[in-house]
Amino acid sequence: MQAMKILIVRFSSIGDIILTTPVIRCLKMQMQGVEIHFVTKEVFKETVINNPYLSKVHLFKSDVSEIYNELKKEKFDLVIDLHKNLRSLRLKWFLKTKSISFDKLNFQKFLTVRFKIKKALPQKHIVERYLETLTLLGIKDDGKGLDYFLSINDFVDVKTLYLKNAVTNFAVLVAGGSYFTKQIPLNKLIEICERVQTPLIILGGNTDKFIGDELKKQFPAIINLCGALTLNQSASVIKQASLIITSDTGLMHMAAAFNKKIISVWGNTIPEFGMSPYKPHPDNQMMEVENLPCRPCSKLGYNKCPRGHFKCMNEIDVSAMKL
Numbered sequence: 001m002q003a004m005k006i007l008i009v010r011f012s013s014i015g016d017i018i019l020t021t022p023v024i025r026c027l028k029m030q031m032q033g034v035e036i037h038f039v040t041k042e043v044f045k046e047t048v049i050n051n052p053y054l055s056k057v058h059l060f061k062s063d064v065s066e067i068y069n070e071l072k073k074e075k076f077d078l079v080i081d082l083h084k085n086l087r088s089l090r091l092k093w094f095l096k097t098k099s100i101s102f103d104k105l106n107f108q109k110f111l112t113v114r115f116k117i118k119k120a121l122p123q124k125h126i127v128e129r130y131l132e133t134l135t136l137l138g139i140k141d142d143g144k145g146l147d148y149f150l151s152i153n154d155f156v157d158v159k160t161l162y163l164k165n166a167v168t169n170f171a172v173l174v175a176g177g178s179y180f181t182k183q184i185p186l187n188k189l190i191e192i193c194e195r196v197q198t199p200l201i202i203l204g205g206n207t208d209k210f211i212g213d214e215l216k217k218q219f220p221a222i223i224n225l226c227g228a229l230t231l232n233q234s235a236s237v238i239k240q241a242s243l244i245i246t247s248d249t250g251l252m253h254m255a256a257a258f259n260k261k262i263i264s265v266w267g268n269t270i271p272e273f274g275m276s277p278y279k280p281h282p283d284n285q286m287m288e289v290e291n292l293p294c295r296p297c298s299k300l301g302y303n304k305c306p307r308g309h310f311k312c313m314n315e316i317d318v319s320a321m322k323l
Contacts, residue, residue, distance in 0.1 A: 003032070003033035003034055003035055004031065004033075004034050004035070004077045004078065005034075005035045005037070005074065005075065005076050005077050005078075006027060006034060006035070006036050006037065006076065006077065006078045006079075006080060007037045007038075007039060007058075007071065007074070007076045007078070007079045007080070007095075008020065008023065008024065008027075008036065008037070008038045008039070008080045008082060009039055009079060009080065009081045009082060009083050009088050009091065010038070010039075010040055010082045010083050011039070011040055011041055011064065011083050011087065011088070012040070012041055012044060012083075013044060013178065013250060014044060014047055014231070014249075014250025014251070014253070014254070015249065015250035015252065015253040015254075015275070016250075017040060017044055017047040017048060018047060018146055018147075018148060018250065018253040018254060018257060019126055019127055019130065019146065019253060019275070019278065020082050020130060021051070021146050021147035021148070021257070022127055022130070022131060022141065022142070022144070022145065022146060022147070023080070023082065023130050023131060023133075023134065023139075024036060024038070024051060024053045024054060024147070025053050025142070025144065025147055026131065026134070026139050026140070026141065026142055027053075027134065027137075027139060028053035029053075029142065030138070030139050030140070030142075031137070031139070035055045036053060036054050036055055037054065037055060037056045037057070037058060037074060037076070038051075038054050038056075038057050038058070039057075039058040039059075039060070039064065039067070039071065039091075040057070040058075040059065041059070041060060041061070042059040042060060042061050045057065045059050046230065046231040046232045047148075047231070047250075050149035050150060050151050050154075050232075051147065051149050052149065053147075056074075058070060058071060063087065064087055064088075064090075064091050065090070068091070068094050071091070071094075071095060072094065072095060075097075076095060076097050077097065077098065078097065078098050078099065078100065079091075079092055079095060079097055079098070079099040079100070080099070080100050080102075080133065080134070081099055081100065081101040081102060082102045082130060082133070083102075084101050084102050084103075084104050088101075100133055100134070100136070100137075101133070102129065102130060102133045103129070103133075105121065105122070105129075108120040108121050108122075109121070109273065109299045112270075112272070112273075112296060112299075113296055113297065113298060113299055116293070116295075116296075118270070118272050121272050121273065121274065122274070124274060125274050125275075125276070125278055126273075126274040126275050127146070127278050128141070129274065145256070145257070145259070145278060145279035146253065146256055146257035146278055146279070147257055148235060148254055148257035148258065150232055150235055150236055150239070151232070154230070154232035154233055154235065154236050155236050156229065156233050156236040156237055156240075158170065158201070158236075158237055158240050158241075159240070162199075162201070162223045163199055167198070167199055169198050169199075169242040169243075170198050170199040170200065170201060170240075170241055170242065171196050171198050171199070171200050171201070171241060171242065171243040171244070171245065171323075172200075172201050172202075172203055172237060172238055172241045172243070172244045172245070172246075172255075173189065173192060173193070173196070173200055173201070173202050173203070173245045173246075174202075174203050174204065174244065174245065174246035174247065174249055174251045174252070175189065175202055175203065175204035175208040175211040175212055175215075175226055176204040176205060176207060176208035176211065176226075176249075177247050177248070177249045177301075178249065178250075178300075178301060179268075179298075179300060179301025179302060179303065180301065180302060180303050180304055180305075181267050181268035181297070181298070181301045181302045181303075181304070181305055181310070181312070181313075182247050182248050182249070182267050182268060182269060182301045183247055183267070183313075184246075184247050184265050184267075184313060184316075185310065185313050185314060186211060186214060186215075187314070188265075188313060188314070188316055188318060189211065189215060190215065190218060191318040192245060192318055192321070193215055193218070193219045193222060194219075195318060195319075195321065195323055196245075196323055197323065198242070198243070199221070199222075199223070200219075200221075200222045200223070201222070201223045201225055201237060201241070202215055202216075202222055202223065202224045202225060202226055203225055203226065203229070203234050203237060203238070203251065204225075204226035204227065205226065205227060206226075206227040207227075208226040208227065209226045209227045211226065212224035212225070212226030212227070213226075225237070234251065234254075235254050235258075238251060238254055238255050238258060238260065239258045239260075241255075241260060242260075242261065243260070243261050243262075243263070243323070244260050244261070244262045244263070245262075245263045245265070245321070245323075246262065246263075246264060246265070247264070247265045247266070247267060248264065248265075248266055248267070248269050248275070252264055252277060253275075253277070253278070255277070256277040256278050256279065256280070256281075259279070259281055260281060261281045261283045261284060262277050262280070262281060262284045262285075263284070263285045263286075263287060263321055263322070263323070264276065264277060264284070264285070264286050264287065265287045265288075265313070265316055266286060266287065266288040266312070267301075267310075267312045267313045268295060268296055268297045268298055268301055268302065268305075268312055269296055269298070269299070269300075269301065270288070270295065270296045271286055271288070273296070273299060283322070285321065285322050287316050287317070287320070287321065288312070288316075289311060289312050289313075289315045289316060292311055292312055294306075294307055294311075294312075295312050297312075
């Protein structure tokens with residue numbers, strides 16, 4: 001009997017793709033001879049390129065239609081749609097093969113954002129809901145959490161390069177985020193830097209260089225690596241750290257994959273959306289301003305606070321962080 005060939009669809013972004021890794025692993029380990037392919041945007045290829053459970057990764061730059069013919073030639077037996085939007089619907093229509101789709105709970109999220117009805121949301125992590133999508137295939141949660149795989153070329157020797165072998169423990173502070181309203185503001189980053197007692201590394205992308213530079217001016221001892229590393233080099237740094245302080249970002253989920261202690265800081269989004277650190281370290285801490293009548297204001301985020309005060313971040317009590 002020919003082995004089943006499966007395509008997993010998740011176009012973006014870093015954190016969302018990392019959260020699909022239990023699905024990839026459980027399919028590979030629980031289905032005899034299965035061949036698993038993954039389709040995503042080229043900009044996110046580092047999140048999956050080293051995954052040993054994948055037979056092939058299909059990448060596109062702007063729109064998945066760029067590789068329609070490439071995917072059609074694969075003759076997939078099943079498409080597992082973990083993105084579920086108009087683009088993935090068009091892809092499934094083009095491939096004309098059997099598919100399973102993940103329920104994004106958009107209506108429940110609408111009720112939560114519009115009317116603050118949190119009880120509309122299920123008390124389940126999104127990973128659990130991803131895996132429930134595979135029930136008809138007989139797939140069960142193996143309880144092993146998230147995966148993140150690095151190659152030997154991704155390794156960054158933090159202790160030799162930056163700490164001069166002087167210490168064993170260091171913390172990572174993640175600057176930036178996909179949306180302004182999910183980012184820890186500069187004034188709060190400064191408060192965090194004032195309190196951290198171990199060596200501190202700032203991680204972020206090119207757009208976060210300004211933040212890293214500002215922190216470096218005030219705290220010369222910190223190590224500012226914003227914009228200096230690839231995504232997987234940043235992952236290597238996180239893997240070696242003892243503590244990660246981050247907002248709701250892809251690097252938060254990366255840290256969860258490495259079972260790190262995480263202090264997560266929540267702005268306009270809420271953990272109840274089901275995307276808190278999965279299989280949390282026992283010392284994890286979630287920081288949020290509770291009972292704000294305007295929170296959550298979006299299931300994703302905005303480029304500025306809709307009400308102008310940004311209380312969800314500006315009123316975070318940094319002094320309560322268990323550093």
